[in-house]
Amino acid sequence: MQNLSSCEFNKYFVISSVSKACPHAVRRRFFDLGFTYGQKVKKVRSSLLGKVILVEIRGYLLSVRSSLAKFLEVEG
């Protein structure tokens, strides 16, 4: 299973789920922001050390810590 932290850049993936291992509040925040299963998502870039990534979802941009992005499970 791939996640948004480890997947390729600049390629659309489909979210399969937000892992239950993700802290409750963060998980719900992901849902509020539109990370629902079946949704298209793309990793645009990462910072120098890769601690944070830039994600495109539902037509807008969001920066997310990589340690949290690994809870976003995606399929190719």
Add this chain to the structure above:
Amino acid sequence: MRVSLIGNPNTGKTTLFNSLTLSNEHVGNWHGVTVEEKAKKIVWKGQEIEVVDLPGIYSISRLSFEEKVATDYLLSHQNDVVVNICDYNNLERNLYLTLGLMELNLNVIVVVNQIEKKKLRKINLQKLSERLGVPVVAVDASNRESVKKLKDEILAFKGKTSKVALPYLKNLKLEKVFALVPKHIAKGARVFYAIKLLEDDEDIKQQFGLTQDFEQAEEVAKCRYDYIDRLFLECAEKSLKIYGESKLDKILLNKFLAFPVFLLILALVFYLTFFSVGKFFSDLLAMALDRLVSTPILAWLEGVAGSSSWVYSLFENAIFGGVGTVLTFLPQVALLFLFLSILEDSGYLSRVAFVFEDILSKVGLSGKSVYTLLMGFGCSTSAIMTARNMEDQNAKIKTALLTPYMSCSAKFPIYVCLGGAFFGASNIFVIMGLYLLGVVVAVSMSLIYEKTILKSKEQSFILEFPPYRMVRVKQVFKVLFDNTKEFLVRVGTLIIAMNVIVWLLSSFSFTFEFVQASGGESMLEGLGKIFSPIFAPLGFGSWGLVSALIAGLIAKEVILSSIALFNGVDGQSEIGSSLHNPNSAVYFASSASVLSYLVFCLLYFPCLASVGVLSKEIGKKWTFIGVVIELLVAYFLAMMVYNLSLLIEIFGWWKVAISALGLLVILLSICFVIRSVKRKKKCNGCQKPCTKRKKGE
């Protein structure tokens, strides 16, 4: 009637609030500038309307500080109309909150803000309104006519109840949880609470005394977003562009260019503020003040009261010398705030947070701290309050405690004046160095706090990227005007009052003799002499410099004005030359002691107003600890700077640099030896120094 403004972060709620109520609240192109509710009453067409501005939220829950404020307000107050502000170009995501408001059965008006001229796609708002069953109004929040229409709309809407259609509710397993919602909940709100239960909302579950796991949050979100997708299929063109995307990011977020570009921007801001433009206007103001105000008044006073009277001394020293000198920095302060506000409005700060997250997460801060720390260059008092929206309590305390280490706008007149007197043209490097020192100390202190008393949890760094926005001319004038006003009020009240007090204490002895006439020792001189031995190791043991520091506890501007007052001079250049004169009350023996004094001023104590805000935001205990640590850090760093620059003065640059390098190498190798010994002790799996130890292998 009460109207609440609610919406996602950075959709222009406060801009709309300002135009609705003709107020002047702070806005910015950044997530979460508003951190608490603000209310104001207006009268429109004979109707009294109370408008409430709430912090930006993503959903009606209590996952963050802002959401707690807004949700508590929505649930505990009777709202006649809820104005839900959405961003035209990011409407899909914004409507998610709208659905939440409709689930709560509130009287919602959806206001689609069209601040940005450029529309990413066409949306049929009329059709959207019909489908949703609530009014959808397009408004330009910064346009007065447009806002007037909205007021009419609000009045017309009062008392009506909208026929809300929420077809997706039937896809949720609501019947199962309806029975669990207590009887006392009003009929209209039962759906909302049932959905909250499905979402497994900890707060609501606790409120109802439930413990079971509902685990339907994903389904609920999916149903809402699917409904929105269907609405958009009917009402809008397909969007091809991405909200917030810009070609500029290729440079500003480039892995290798990001840091140099950021430093370049900051350097440019400081150069323009302190040297070119700012200095020009500052000199102009100084000349005007001298020719048009102080010289004629003093000449008149001399004729009336004589130049040795206490009245003449009060005006010459306290008012014109002290306050006048501070006043000449007005253009520079206003300019600095202008640049900070341009940075804030441009949308660049979210990018800075992204770029700095790498480093800051290592020292236990978050990219979000960048905003607070940058605003600290302006005024730490207001900057500290912006730390409130950080999720983790310890990270918040840390950010708040680090803010006073930044060089605020009240500190730089000291650098300009004192540094300028001793370093001349190369003072630009001294000032840059001081700003950098503040940042370096803040980051190092954060690391120390992180490793000792304020360990922060992993933070949920999720930050939106707003689009870049051009600076509006109107906004520029507004910021300049506001800050000029604020500065003048501050100088006219606090600084004048402090100067008169300092003048009183420095002009009269303990027996209330006027010392300039009698030549005795003033109260402040006596007081300063008690404390001055403590500062002898830092290179500035004279009573005047120490008394200035004591007066500066109230406000940093007073340091410079006190020095001017003690030396009986006014204007930046006169202060400068008097500092070289061994006969003045305040004088520096060497440039080493000036450097040490500047470092001490930068670090020693947040002003009294900041301490007040600190204790309100993070509590008395942490404020006390933080302030004591600041004093210690200032003392030891100033001492180090003093001794180091003395060494350089005696032995020259090269020898000191080489020995410092040698010392550094020795220290680093000691650290390395200790670390490798420690590693060997801990890791039994393999004999080599182990890099995978963290993963538990």
